[in-house]
Structure formats: C-alpha cells, structure tokens
Amino acid sequence: MTAPASTQTVDLVARFPDSVTADTRPGFSGFIVKKENLVEVATAIRDEFGFDLLSSVTGVDYLAENMMEVVYHVHRTTGGPGLVFKTQVERVDPVEVPSLYSVWVGADFQEREAWDLLGIKFTGHPDLRRILMWEGFEGHPLRKDYKEGFFEEETKPFKSRWPDGHHNYVEFKNPYRDNLIFPEGFDPDNYTPKNEDDLYFSLERSSMKKAEGDLNTDHIVVNMGPHHPSTHGVLRVAVELNGETITSLKPVMGYLHRNHEKIGERNTYLQIMPYTDRLDYFNSMANNFGYAIAVEKLMNIPVAERAEYIRVIMAELSRIQNHFIFIGMLINDLGSMYTPSLYAFEERELILDIFEAVSGARMMCNYFRFGGVVRDIPADVLQKIKDLVFDRLPAKIDEMERFLNENEVLVGRLKGVHVLNAEEAIRHSVTGPVLRAAGVPYDLRRADPYSVYDRFDFDVAVRHNGDMYDNYLIRFDEMRQSLRILEQALKQIPEGPINSQKPQYQVRVPAGESYGRIESPKGELAYYLVSNGKPNPYRYHVRAPSFINLTAVETMCKGVKIADFVALLAMFDIVMGEVDR
Amino acid sequence: MYGKGILKGLSVTWKRFWDTYLDDISWWVRGKKRYYTTEGVAHRSSKDARGIFTVQYPEEQLIQPEEFRFVPFLVFDGNEENKEVRCTSCGICAKVCPPQCIWIVRTNDPNTGKPVPQPAEFYVDMDICMNCGFCAEYCPFDAIKMDHEFAIASYDRNVYNLEKLLKPASYYAEIRPLNYNKEEEARKAKEAAKAAKAAAATQAA
Ligand code: SF4
Ligand code: SF4
Numbered sequence: 001m002t003a004p005a006s007t008q009t010v011d012l013v014a015r016f017p018d019s020v021t022a023d024t025r026p027g028f029s030g031f032i033v034k035k036e037n038l039v040e041v042a043t044a045i046r047d048e049f050g051f052d053l054l055s056s057v058t059g060v061d062y063l064a065e066n067m068m069e070v071v072y073h074v075h076r077t078t079g080g081p082g083l084v085f086k087t088q089v090e091r092v093d094p095v096e097v098p099s100l101y102s103v104w105v106g107a108d109f110q111e112r113e114a115w116d117l118l119g120i121k122f123t124g125h126p127d128l129r130r131i132l133m134w135e136g137f138e139g140h141p142l143r144k145d146y147k148e149g150f151f152e153e154e155t156k157p158f159k160s161r162w163p164d165g166h167h168n169y170v171e172f173k174n175p176y177r178d179n180l181i182f183p184e185g186f187d188p189d190n191y192t193p194k195n196e197d198d199l200y201f202s203l204e205r206s207s208m209k210k211a212e213g214d215l216n217t218d219h220i221v222v223n224m225g226p227h228h229p230s231t232h233g234v235l236r237v238a239v240e241l242n243g244e245t246i247t248s249l250k251p252v253m254g255y256l257h258r259n260h261e262k263i264g265e266r267n268t269y270l271q272i273m274p275y276t277d278r279l280d281y282f283n284s285m286a287n288n289f290g291y292a293i294a295v296e297k298l299m300n301i302p303v304a305e306r307a308e309y310i311r312v313i314m315a316e317l318s319r320i321q322n323h324f325i326f327i328g329m330l331i332n333d334l335g336s337m338y339t340p341s342l343y344a345f346e347e348r349e350l351i352l353d354i355f356e357a358v359s360g361a362r363m364m365c366n367y368f369r370f371g372g373v374v375r376d377i378p379a380d381v382l383q384k385i386k387d388l389v390f391d392r393l394p395a396k397i398d399e400m401e402r403f404l405n406e407n408e409v410l411v412g413r414l415k416g417v418h419v420l421n422a423e424e425a426i427r428h429s430v431t432g433p434v435l436r437a438a439g440v441p442y443d444l445r446r447a448d449p450y451s452v453y454d455r456f457d458f459d460v461a462v463r464h465n466g467d468m469y470d471n472y473l474i475r476f477d478e479m480r481q482s483l484r485i486l487e488q489a490l491k492q493i494p495e496g497p498i499n500s501q502k503p504q505y506q507v508r509v510p511a512g513e514s515y516g517r518i519e520s521p522k523g524e525l526a527y528y529l530v531s532n533g534k535p536n537p538y539r540y541h542v543r544a545p546s547f548i549n550l551t552a553v554e555t556m557c558k559g560v561k562i563a564d565f566v567a568l569l570a571m572f573d574i575v576m577g578e579v580d581r
Numbered sequence: 582m583y584g585k586g587i588l589k590g591l592s593v594t595w596k597r598f599w600d601t602y603l604d605d606i607s608w609w610v611r612g613k614k615r616y617y618t619t620e621g622v623a624h625r626s627s628k629d630a631r632g633i634f635t636v637q638y639p640e641e642q643l644i645q646p647e648e649f650r651f652v653p654f655l656v657f658d659g660n661e662e663n664k665e666v667r668c669t670s671c672g673i674c675a676k677v678c679p680p681q682c683i684w685i686v687r688t689n690d691p692n693t694g695k696p697v698p699q700p701a702e703f704y705v706d707m708d709i710c711m712n713c714g715f716c717a718e719y720c721p722f723d724a725i726k727m728d729h730e731f732a733i734a735s736y737d738r739n740v741y742n743l744e745k746l747l748k749p750a751s752y753y754a755e756i757r758p759l760n761y762n763k764e765e766e767a768r769k770a771k772e773a774a775k776a777a778k779a780a781a782a783t784q785a786a
Contacts, residue, residue, distance in 0.1 A: 158681050162672035163696070165684030167704040167740055271679035274713035339594065346634045353626055357646035360727065366713050374718065375648070387628040403593040406586030505677040505719040 010049050010083055016041055023086060027298075027512020027531070030084030035097055038087050042103045045074060045083065053077050053442070054104035054429050055517070056543040057111055059118040060530055063144040066091045068120060071528065072100070073515055073543075077426055077440050079447035084515065089120075099125035106429025109551045117142035117261070127202045132254035132580060135198055138186055141259055148262065150174050155536045156267055199250060203240045207248035219247055222562075226255050232329070232569060233576030239562065246557045246565060251550055256580035264540035269295055269370070269507050272540065277364040279542060280578040282325060285318040285355065286520040288368035293450055294516025294527035295370050298509050304500045307372035308452045309493040313385065314355070314367065315518070316482040316489070320393065321348040322521035323475040326573050327400065330472060333570040334413050340404060347396050350388060357381045370507055372499030382490075389486045397479050405473075414468040418556055418568050421466055428552035432523025432545055434572060437474045438466035444519035455492070458484045471571045506535055522546050522573050542581060546574035601632030617641055647757050650714045650727035652707050655746040656753050664747060667724035669698035674716035674725055682709035683716060703746060707739035723764050729756045 012020045012031045019037035023030050033041045045051050051074035060069045068091050075082040089095055099122035100107045111122040112131040119140035122128055130137060139146055150170045152158050160168070200221060207219065225236035234255035240248040260279065264272045276291045277284035289311055296303060303311075325348055328341030352362040358377050359367035367374055377385070404410055420430070425438040435442055443460040445453040461477035463470035501507075511533040517526035523545025530539035549572050557565050608615040615621040622641050625634055636643055653674075659665040675683040686702035689695065717727045728748075733739060754761040 156679075156681055157676040161678075161681055161683060162675040162685045163670070163687035165675060165686055165704070166702065167684045167706065267679060270677065270715070274679055274711055274715070343597075346630070349634070350626065350628070350630075353643075353646075356649060358648065360646075360648040360650035360714055361712065364712065366715075381646075384628070392628045399593055403590045407590050408583055408586050411586070503719065505673060505715070 010045075012041070012045070012085070015044065015048075020085075027510060029513070030086060033085050033087050035087045035089055038098050039100065039103065041085070042072075042100050045085070046103055049083070050076050050078070051083050052426050053431075054100070054106040054110075055082060055524060056515075056526060056528060056541070057100070057107050057114060058528055058539075058541040058543075059114045059120045059142075060539045061091070061118060061142065061144045063091070068095045068118070070097050070114065070120060073526070073528070074104075075448075077442045077447075079442070081448060082515070093119070094121045095119060096121045096123050098123050099128075101125050104429065105427045105555075106548065106551055108428075109548060110429075113547075116140070117259070119143060127205070129198055129202065130254075132257045132259075134254065135196065136191075141262055146262075148259070154266070155534075156271060199238055199252065203238055203248045203250055207240055226252075232574055235569070235574070235576060235579070237565075237569075239565070241562060244561050244563070246560055246562055249554050249557050249565075251553060253547075253550075253576075253579050256576045258581070260542065260581040261540050265537055268535045269509055269537060270505060272537070273368065274364065274366040276542075277366055278577055279544065279581065280520065280522060280525075280546070280575045281363055282322050282575060283318045283521055284363060284365040285314040285367060286518065286525060288365065289315050289451075290516055290518040290520065290525045291527050292368040292370060292516075293518060294514050294529050295507075295509065297514040297516055298512055298529055298531055299370060299507065300510075301371050302500050303451070304372040304497050305494050306376075306496040307498045307500075309489050310373050310377060310498065311368065311451055312453065312456075312489050313377075313486060313493070314358075314365075314373075316486050317351050317354065317385070319482045319521040320479050321351040322573075323479050324348050324400075326475055326521075326570075327404070327472070329573075330567065330570040331404065331410070333566050334410065340400075343400065343403070347393065350392070354381060354385055354388070357384075369499060369501075369503075371501035372497070374498075376498050385486075386490055389483060389490060393479075393483060397476060397483075401476055411469065413564075413567060414472055416465075417468045417564050418560065418571070419465065419467045420552060420556055424555065425466070425552065428555065430523070430549050430552050432519070432521070432549065432573075433461075433474050433478060434471060434523070434549060434552075436461055437463045437471040439464040444517060444524060448517070450516075450518060453485075456485045456488045468567060468571055509533070509535075509537075517543070520545060522575070522578070523549055542578075544578040544581060546572065547579045547581070550574060550579065597632060599632075604632050619644065645729050647759055649729055650717070651712055651731040652710050652728055652733065652741075653705060653716050653725050653746075654728045654748045655703065655725055655743070656723065656750050657747050658750050661749070666699065666743075666747065667722050667750075668700050668703065668720075669722055669724070670696075670700040670703075671698075671721065674720055677715045677719050679713055679715065680709045680711050682706040700743065703743045705741050705746060707733060707741055726753055726757065 013022055016037065019034040019041060021032050023032050053075045055073040055075050058071050060071060062069060067088050069086050069088050071084065071086050073082050073084050087097055089097055097120055099111055101111065101124065109131060111125050112128060114120045115122060115128055116130040116132050117140055141148065152174065203221065219240050219242050222239045222241055223236060224239060226234040236252040238250045238252060239246055260275065263275060273288060273291060276287040279287050324344040328344030331340040355365050356362045358381055359365040359374065420438050422439045425435045425440060439462060441460045441462040446460050458481045461474050461481055463474045509531045511531050513530045515526060515528050517524055525545050526543035528541040528543065529537050532538045553568065556568060605615060613620065617640055622636055623644055624630065625636060626643065655666065655668055657664040657666045670685050670687045672685055675685050682705060684704040685700055688697040688699045688701040690697050714727050716725045
C-alpha cells in the first residue's frame with residue numbers, strides 16, 4: 001500500500017468522536033473533520049498535538065461525487081511525520097468552509113488561492129480576494145468542469161496527433177471563445193474589468209493606525225512593479241506609505257500565472273516532469289526530486305541505490321548554485337550592481353555545465369524518472385564534480401565571504417533590519433533558510449528524512465537573530481553543509497543500475513493520494529497528488545515555498561522604510577515561476 | 582577601523598583583475614592562444630578558471646557536451662538518394678510528447694489498407710517543443726534524436742516537416758558518438774543473437 005503522508009500516531013477520532021472520522025478510502029489516509037467543528041479541531045491539533053506548522057491547504061473537486069474537499073497538511077517544527085485532515089462539503093454554490101486564518105496565519109494566501117482557483121469560500125478570512133487570476137475573472141479554473149481557452153481534450157495524449165496527425169494550429173481549430181463557457185449574461189467583448197478598489201480597500205483595512213498626537217499627514221499609495229527591476233520578475237506590490245515608512249502593503253501576483261496545476265491534470269504522470277522544471281527555474285533538479293518522490297510514494301516503488309546518490313548530488317549542487325545566486329542578487333538589490341553577482345554567476349556556470357553534461361540542459365534539466373534518473377553520470381563529469389566539490393567551491397565560498405562579509409555598507413544595510421522572530425515565522429508557515437535564520441532548526445533533510453539523507457553526517461544550519469544579516473550568513477552555512485553532504489555522497493556512491501524500473505512512457509499509478517515533500521533551496525517544496533488509477537493525475541497541487549513565504553512579507557514590512565523593503569524581497573529569494581505557477 | 586571590510590573586499594577584486602593578465606602572460610609564454618580557441622574556452626570553463634571567465638559568443642562558443650539537447654530530428658540510414666527512414670510511425674513519440682507538438686500520419690498500403698511501418702507525414706512544431714527529450718528517450722527504434730543545432734530563430738513559424746526533420750545517421754554519429762556506438766553495438770548483438778537462433782532452428786529441423 002502507499003506510504004501515507006501521515007502515520008496515525010495521533011488519534012483524533014478518540015479526541016473528537018463526534019466530529020472526526022478516519023479517512024478510509026483505499027489509498028487515502030488522515031482524518032475527515034466536520035466542517036462545523038473545523039476551527040475547534042484545528043486549534044486542538046495545533047495546541048494539544050503540537051502541529052504548529054501549516055504546510056499546505058488545497059482543495060480537490062470531486063465532480064462525480066458532487067463534493068468539494070479541502071485538504072490540510074500540518075507538521076511539527078520539531079520534526080516527524082505530518083498529519084493530514086480534510087473537510088468535505090457539498091458542491092453547491094457557494095461552497096463554504098470556515099477559514100483557518102485564526103489558527104494559522106499561513107493559511108492566508110493558500111486559502112485565497114483555493115478560493116481563486118477552486119471557488120471555495122473561506123468564511124472568516126479577512127481578505128478573501130482572488131490572488132492568481134485577476135479581479136473580475138469569471139469562473140474557477142481548477143474546477144473539473146472548467147475548460148480553458150484552446151481546450152482540446154480532457155487529457156493527453158490527444159487523439160488528433162496520431163495516426164492521422166495533419167498539423168494544425170490550435171487557434172484555427174479552436175478559435176478563442178468557441179470552446180469557453182461564460183456565465184449567464186456575460187459578454188467578454190463589452191467587459192470592463194472592475195477597478196482595483198478591492199485591493200486598495202484591503203490596504204486601508206490593514207493599515208497601521210496613527211498614534212495619538214501624531215501630525216495629521218496623508219498616506220500615499222505606491223505601486224511597485226509589476227515591471228520593476230528590484231522585484232525579481234513580475235511581482236507587483238501595492239504599498240501605502242507615510243512619508244518613507246510603510247504602513248500597509250499587499251503583494252499582487254499572478255502575472256506569470258499559467259495554471260500549472262491544470263496543465264498537470266491534463267498531462268500524464270511522466271509528462272508533468274519537464275513542466276516541474278519551469279516552477280523554480282533555478283532549481284529544476286530540486287523540483288524534479290520532489291515530484292519524483294510524490295509519484296514513487298503513490299506507486300510504491302523503490303529507487304535504485306546509485307540513483308539515490310545521484311539525486312542527492314544533483315540536489316545539493318543545485319542548492320549551492322542557488323545560494324550563490326541569492327548572494328549575488330541580494331547585493332544587486334542593495335544597489336551594488338554587477339561585480340558580486342557576476343562573481344556568483346561564475347560558480348553557477350560551472351555547476352550548470354555539470355547539469356548540462358548529465359541531463360542535456362542547463363536549466364530545464366528534466367533529469368529524474370520514477371525509480372531513478374535518466375542516465376548515469378559519465379566518468380569525466382563525475383571527476384569534474386569531484387574537482388569542484390573538493391577543490392574549487394570551498395575556496396570560492398571563502399573568497400565570497402572575504403569579499404563581502406565585513407563590508408561596512410553591507411553590514412549597515414542588513415544588520416538588525418527586518419527581524420522575523422521564530423514564532424511569527426512559524427505562524428506564517430515560513431520555511432527554508434528564512435525560518436532557520438529565525439532560530440528554528442527545521443530542515444526536512446533531518447526533520448523528516450527522505451531519499452538517503454539519513455546516511456550523511458551534516459548539521460542543520462541555524463542562526464538566531466532573524467535579521468537580514470543572519471539570513472545572508474545562513475546561506476554560507478548551508479553551502480558549507482551541502483559541500484559536506486556532497487563529499488560524503490561522492491565517496492559513498494555505489495555502482496549499479498540507475499533505475500529500478502524499466503523505461504516506460506505510461507506508468508501505472510494505483511488510486512490514492514500522496515504528499516511528497518523535500519527541502520528545496522527556497523523552503524519546503526511539496527507535491528500533493530490524487531490518483532484515480534487513470535494515466536493522468538486527478539489532482540496535482542504544488543506547495544510552492546516562495547509563494548507561501550511571501551505571506552509573512554506584510555507583517556514584516558510594517559513600520560520599515562521602503563528602501564529596506566527591496567532588500568527584504570531579495571531575502572525571501574522568490575522566483576516568480578514558482579510564486580505564480 | 583571603518584572601511585577595513587571594504588578594503589578587504591577590494592583585495593579580492595584586485596586579485597581577480599591581476600589573475601586575468603597573469604594567465605594571459607603565462608599562456609603567451611607557453612605559445613598558446615587563450616582566446617578564440619577550443620582549448621582556451623575549455624580552460625575557462627574548468628575548475629582552474631580564474632580571472633576573466635566570459636566566453637565571447639558568437640565568436641567563441643561553449644563546448645557542447647554530448648547529451649546537450651535542443652529540438653528533435655529524424656534519423657535515416659542509407660544515403661541522400663535512397664533514404665531508409667528509421668521511423669516506423671509507431672506513434673510513441675507523439676503520445677509521450679508533453680506539449681503534444683508531434684503530428685504523424687501513418688502510411689496505409691493502398692491495396693490492402695493495412696498500415697505500413699513508414700510515416701507518410703511527420704511534423705514537429707518547433708515553436709511549441711519544450712526541448713524535453715522524451716521523444717528521443719522513448720523511441721524504440723532510435724529513429725528520433727535530439728539535435729545540437731540551437732540557432733533556429735526565424736521570422737516565420739517553425740513547423741518542421743519530414744524533409745526538414747530528416748538527417749543522416751552519419752550526422753547523428755558525429756554529434757553523439759558515444760550514444761551512436763552504444764546503439765550500434767546493441768543492434769549488432771541483437772542481430773547476431775537472431776542469426777544464431779535461426780541457425781539453431783535450421784539445424785534442429
Ligand atoms: S520516431 Fe520513433 S517513436 Fe516516433 S513514431 Fe517513429 S519510431 Fe515511433
Ligand atoms: S523534445 Fe519533448 S517537446 Fe520536443 S518534440 Fe520531443 S517530446 Fe515533444
């Protein structure tokens with residue numbers, strides 16, 4: 001049977017006999033909570049059972065059963081397996097579920113996303129607006145009865161491609177509007193989008209109140225982005241300012257949204273693999289890793305021994321290059337263009353050379369397969385990895401530290417700015433280096449080890465001040481730990497096959513659900529999959545670390561100067577490919 | 582002292598600056614060319630690279646590893662006049678392609694109406710191709726392979742038909758020698774095994 005994401009160490013049914021039942025569908029696990037008691041049960045899960053970190057909130061549309069399900073994954077920051085609980089509601093408009101914002105603030109963006117894409121209304125959410133689609137968009141695209149523009153068929157492979165595949169442009173075959181369903185009385189040609197009052201009202205609502213006796217000044221609203229050189233891609237931030245001090249702030253995203261999850265649900269399991277590359281395009285190896293783990297859990301297959309080591313090597317190399325880029329880009333955002341970031345890019349290039357030699361592409365690696373990897377590392381490339389890991393990279397990390405760490409201007413800009421304390425970080429579901437810099441030693445490679453990480457000797461990097469400077473330094477610590485892992489992996493790597501399965505283009509996946517999570521360089525990257533035994537996943541959800549980490553931005557920024565906010569965005573190390581999906 | 586950290590940092594920049602010229606001189610003394618040569622580029626992307634790192638594209642190009650992939654092409658054996666297309670139009674590549682950009686028309690025998698293992702038409706929409714390499718990975722006949730040619734930008738749409746897709750096996754052997762040899766060996770071994778089996782069968786009869 002599939003290994004469940006949570007083992008039933010917690011007996012919720014005994015604690016709440018009236019409102020909780022165990023999920024007994026074959027392949028599923030966890031608990032089903034009555035919607036009326038959701039907040040009460042969730043509070044108990046947090047306070048009595050110690051699951052302080054809300055990992056993921058998402059919904060599944062069971063069209064045939066006329067039911068919507070909201071799935072929650074929670075974890076303990078002290079480590080160990082997670083807990084999954086669900087609540088089921090009838091699929092009648094409006095689908096209403098109580099919001100868990102009051103229990104975990106980290107539910108903020110995720111509930112907004114579920115509202116936006118699935119149309120689940122979270123009652124009690126303070127700011128339930130669309131998040132990825134634009135205001136005024138009609139419909140909820142992840143619902144099973146929604147058809148996107150240029151829709152061809154429910155699932156791939158499409159029948160028109162073979163054996164009688166005369167090439168056709170999709171826009172000629174399916175002219176826009178012809179296959180879309182609009183709500184009653186909706187005319188797209190005469191439609192003018194609502195203005196953005198909602199956004200500005202929400203800014204107003206969360207604005208800091210003036211202290212008694214302050215000068216009576218007007219606040220101004222500034223829109224940074226979506227095309228702003230310091231927002232790491234097309235992120236827009238609406239900021240309310242009092243002078244130069246931020247009083248309220250809302251990130252606006254979705255400019256790069258392509259509904260990755262809907263594409264995934266139309267694809268076969270294997271076809272999703274190259275699409276995951278495009279999430280966090282700096283770390284396609286890590287994205288592949290998480291997805292492969294989720295599917296392997298569902299299929300219940302082992303991974304070839306040598307492939308496990310190759311996976312770890314690739315994931316750690318990816319982390320090192322990501323952190324190099326992070327440092328370069330942070331300095332870039334602080335206003336020192338070019339030199340540090342180009343020094344960082346040099347090491348990254350060398351690592352990308354390795355990725356290219358093993359996988360065929362520098363960034364879109366598409367290297368992992370279910371049960372292993374595509375191909376073995378050629379001997380000369382393995383030598384090159386060893387050269388880098390044993391000779392070059394340690395020296396280059398030292399050089400980078402010599403170059404920047406004591407720089408007075410840098411220290412002045414970073415030290416003591418944007419402090420995020422441990423409690424706030426956990427409450428906002430922040431993961432990854434940002435959480436560890438706040439003093440929480442939560443690293444999935446140790447907290448809930450996957451792959452072969454339990455065989456290596458390394459420390460979880462942790463810092464305690466939670467300010468920008470610690471966030472900067474912890475990247476160096478992590479790179480050093482990654483090098484330690486790499487050294488051991490390169491010494492221990494066994495010979496043998498690189499895949500436990502025969503190459504198959506159509507894998508058989510039994511019905512069930514799985515939650516595969518890894519420690520990506522940006523935080524906890526997880527994939528939630530529901531299979532109904534067909535060649536395509538029924539539900540495919542990505543828990544994107546950069547997206548969820550952004551939840552904390554608003555709280556962190558209130559009361560600071562706008563110039564520091566730019567550095568803060570760099571600190572979160574966001575990638576819009578992953579935020580917007 | 583305020584400014585010590587900055588000076589320390591600048592020493593790194595300074596060292597890198599001189600490294601470039603030191604390397605230039607040492608290459609010159611050894612009578613080798615550091616720029617615009619394969620050797621020079623290889624050195625600049627090795628672990629010993631220091632000082633200047635940039636590769637001056639397009640005059641210089643990074644060395645492509647064998648596995649480098651861009652868009653697919655179809656392999657034919659034989660020669661230009663008599664192309665023996667390897668593809669049997671089995672359709673696996675069209676089914677596995679994630680963005681569904683491969684279109685194949687199977688040939689039917691005009692007399693019997695039965696399918697013939699030979700594609701009548703074959704299109705790959707290169708504008709849509711996501712360079713994933715699945716088609717080459719899962720083709721059971723080694724008929725479709727990933728190309729090294731990457732500069733295909735054009736003013737029109739890039740829908741490649743059979744004519745544009747077909748490239749000789751010798752080209753394949755040139756860009757991917759290791760893979761080519763491996764596949765040839767596997768093929769020979771298979772044929773030898775088949776012949777041995779046939780011989781054994783005739784002997785037994
Ligand atoms: S290229 Fe290969 S996989 Fe594609 S149809 Fe031809 S033989 Fe089949
Ligand atoms: S490389 Fe990938 S996307 Fe391109 S034609 Fe082949 S299977 Fe399709």
